[in-house]
Amino acid sequence: MPEQAPSPDDSRTSPDIDEDVVEAASPESTQERLRNLRLWADHLETRLAKKTEQADTWRQRAEERNRRIYELEARLRSTKRPRLRSFLKRSSRSGDPATENTDNPSQRPLPDGARVVPNERPLDPPPSRLIHPTIRLGVAAPHPVVVPPLLRRMNATIIRDLSQATEIRAVDLLVTVGPEGARLAQSSEAIIQWMGDGNPSIAVDSPLAGQTYVDLANLAYFDEEEDIFGLETASHRSDLDPYLQPTLNALNQARPSEGLARIKEELDAESPLDQQEERAVGLLRQLREESSARSVGERFLLASGVTVPHWRREALAALVSKRPDFVIDATDRMIKQTYRPLRIAIGLHGPAAEAEREVRQHLAESEIPHVVIRFDPSMPQGACMNSLVEQSPGDVILKIDDDDWYSPVFITDMMGALEFSGAGIVGKAAAFVRLRDGRFVLLRPRSYREVNHVVGPTITAHRWAWEAVRFPNRHERVDSKFLQAARSQGLRVVSHHPWDFCVIRHDRGHSWTASDDYFLSSGRLVDVDWSRIRTD
Numbered sequence: 001m002p003e004q005a006p007s008p009d010d011s012r013t014s015p016d017i018d019e020d021v022v023e024a025a026s027p028e029s030t031q032e033r034l035r036n037l038r039l040w041a042d043h044l045e046t047r048l049a050k051k052t053e054q055a056d057t058w059r060q061r062a063e064e065r066n067r068r069i070y071e072l073e074a075r076l077r078s079t080k081r082p083r084l085r086s087f088l089k090r091s092s093r094s095g096d097p098a099t100e101n102t103d104n105p106s107q108r109p110l111p112d113g114a115r116v117v118p119n120e121r122p123l124d125p126p127p128s129r130l131i132h133p134t135i136r137l138g139v140a141a142p143h144p145v146v147v148p149p150l151l152r153r154m155n156a157t158i159i160r161d162l163s164q165a166t167e168i169r170a171v172d173l174l175v176t177v178g179p180e181g182a183r184l185a186q187s188s189e190a191i192i193q194w195m196g197d198g199n200p201s202i203a204v205d206s207p208l209a210g211q212t213y214v215d216l217a218n219l220a221y222f223d224e225e226e227d228i229f230g231l232e233t234a235s236h237r238s239d240l241d242p243y244l245q246p247t248l249n250a251l252n253q254a255r256p257s258e259g260l261a262r263i264k265e266e267l268d269a270e271s272p273l274d275q276q277e278e279r280a281v282g283l284l285r286q287l288r289e290e291s292s293a294r295s296v297g298e299r300f301l302l303a304s305g306v307t308v309p310h311w312r313r314e315a316l317a318a319l320v321s322k323r324p325d326f327v328i329d330a331t332d333r334m335i336k337q338t339y340r341p342l343r344i345a346i347g348l349h350g351p352a353a354e355a356e357r358e359v360r361q362h363l364a365e366s367e368i369p370h371v372v373i374r375f376d377p378s379m380p381q382g383a384c385m386n387s388l389v390e391q392s393p394g395d396v397i398l399k400i401d402d403d404d405w406y407s408p409v410f411i412t413d414m415m416g417a418l419e420f421s422g423a424g425i426v427g428k429a430a431a432f433v434r435l436r437d438g439r440f441v442l443l444r445p446r447s448y449r450e451v452n453h454v455v456g457p458t459i460t461a462h463r464w465a466w467e468a469v470r471f472p473n474r475h476e477r478v479d480s481k482f483l484q485a486a487r488s489q490g491l492r493v494v495s496h497h498p499w500d501f502c503v504i505r506h507d508r509g510h511s512w513t514a515s516d517d518y519f520l521s522s523g524r525l526v527d528v529d530w531s532r533i534r535t536d
Contacts, residue, residue: 039369040393129153129224131297135306138171140181140191147177148204150219150300153293162187168194173306174201174211182208200304212304219300222291226257227420228284228448229494244526245273246430246447246497247280259287274532281499281535285409288416313419315339315411316394320347320384321402322377324355330402331359335366338536339411344370345392347384350377382471382478389466397466399479401457405434407500407534414460417496424465425486427454429495432502432533433523435516442498443523451495453483458501465491499535 130153137156141147147158156175157167165188168174174195176182182203185191195201195210203211204219228250240249251264263283267276289295294311301308317334321327327346334344344363348356353374363370371392375384389397396418398411417426429446443455456479468489472481483493505516 036371129293130155131294132301132308132311134309135173135301136171137173137175138168139175139177140165140184141177142180142184145178145180148216148219149223150221150293150297151175151177154297159184165190172200173301173304174199175204176201176206176208176211177204179206182206200306202300202304214300214303219296221293221296222259222287223257223293224420224422226259227288228256228260229417229421231256231260231448240273242445242447243430243442243524244528245277246445247284248273248277250448251280259291260284263287278499278532278535281413281497285413285416285535288420289412292419312341313395313415314341314343314393315396315398315415316343316345316389316392317398317400317411318345318347318385318388318392319400319402320349320375320381320388321352322349323402324352326402327352327355328358328362330400331362333406334400335362335368336408337406337411338408339415342368342411343392343394344368345388345394346370346372347375347388348372349375349379349381349384380473380475382475382482383473385471385478386473389463395463397459397461397463399457399459399461403504403506404457405502405504405530405533407536409534409536410500413496413500414458417494418460418462421494421496422492423450423494424468424491425454425459425461425483425493426496427458427460427493428498428501429454430498431455431458432498432526432528433519434502434504435519436505437516440502440526440528441519441523442526442528443519446495447497449495451493452487453480454493454495455501455503456480457503458496459483461486499533502530502533 133155135155137151137154138159139147139151139156140159142160147156157164157171159165159167162184165184168188168191174185174191176185185195185201185208201208201211203213205216207213228247231250231253237249237252240252242249251260256264263280266283267279269276271279298308298310317337319327319330319334321330327348331344331346334342346359346363348359356372356374360372363372371388373388373391375387385399396415398414400406414426429451430442430444433441433443435441459479459482465486468491469482469485471478472485474481486493505519
């Protein structure tokens with residue numbers, strides 16, 4: 001049986017303490033256990049808040065849908081169609097939906113245990129677009145003032161007239177929009193009293209005495225639907241290589257949004273195309289980081305003096321390794337990642353346990369939250385991955401291999417791709433491979449699109465997507481079977497660009513048992529080196 005870390009609700013041990021040394025635990029290890037338990041508590045509270053918010057959203061949608069159905073039925077009954085009215089009347093008496101037809105085999109109830117697998121475009125559970133939900137806003141914007149889209153994505157109560165002004169008592173920040181919003185605030189005794197108590201307020205697009213002023217242009221943000229994943233083909237440049245310039249190719253084939261158009265404007269058209277591609281990837285990463293709705297909303301709230309909890313999805317880099325000489329270098333590559341908050345989970349599978357002390361030392365020096373677990377060599381790799389993820393908090397799971405190369409911005413790029421693509425899983429279908437003889441191959445020109453398969457060590461999944469699928473309990477083909485199961489569950493899998501990652505082929509054993517000839521036939525040789533693969 002593997003020597004696994006316990007679950008977070010086990011009060012006897014912590015994920016960083018082996019069971020055989022619990023009785024002789026030092027004060028330092030006890031403090032570490034308490035710290036890990038507190039982190040788990042914070043993580044669970046955050047997940048509970050997200051689930052509650054999602055449930056409220058779907059409840060509201062269900063109520064709205066029921067209301068529309070009721071209105072539609074009432075309208076149909078009022079029409080001069082006696083047969084339709086009698087049909088609806090019979091349906092309402094029987095309690096069956098009007099559209100049900102048990103004579104049609106496709107409409108018959110499914111047998112127990114059966115489920116429908118979508119055969120068209122699958123849909124992921126829609127991610128919540130609400131940002132900074134812990135800060136309650138009161139937005140004074142009487143008709144016909146248009147509330148800025150950023151404020152609609154926040155926890156905002158829209159105050160349209162004086163009858164709604166009393167709702168100001170339940171908010172943390174007042175926002176007046178335009179001169180109309182300022183006049184509404186000045187004519188309400190409740191709002192005047194609220195402001196007189198020293199509560200924070202912001203005036204948007206129209207200065208008001210005693211309020212912080214923010215220009216309307218400062219509320220513009222880069223929306224997820226404007227990202228490179230949503231571009232529509234319009235034209236094509238024959239001088240661009242879809243293998244080596246996928247970002248330029250995407251930008252020039254489509255009608256880009258305002259944010260992507262700025263990327264094109266900042267590129268030097270006289271520089272080599274390879275340099276333009278590298279620059280475009282860096283600018284896209286910067287645009288997602290600095291101009292997302294969450295970043296712009298955070299700056300907006302900070303301008304008012306409100307204390308804003310800095311929240312980003314926590315990334316969990318999960319690695320299971322059998323090789324003690326590889327796992328140390330792989331750990332160092334994860335430590336060098338620039339994305340925060342980051343958590344590292346290392347599974348030492350069989351012989352890799354020889355490197356446990358050194359791995360723990362490197363992680364302790366990095367001060368990155370981590371967990372190290374030993375697994376018995378007989379335990380399947382997929383089961384090891386599931387156990388590692390189960391015992392480690394984190395909103396997004398990144399499956400890491402010990403013998404591949406990751407640039408320091410790899411996780412930053414993948415987290416941005418996951419957020420802006422709207423998919424449940426992202427990865428790299430297009431990927432560089434360094435062959436045993438030192439040559440480089442680039443697999444599949446499939447960037448910025450929905451795919452069926454991505455390279456296993458680039459799998460990046462929302463935790464809810466992993467919970468819906470989980471890695472298969474097997475030693476080989478863990479990645480491909482995971483992706484197949486995800487697709488069968490209706491989850492979208494999207495491929496990002498090939499940069500900042502490389503598969504390394506060597507003679508020391510691979511779980512992906514493929515020859516160099518396979519990679520040569522699946523891609524094409526490219527003249528690159530390490531400096532051209534990274535964009536950090």
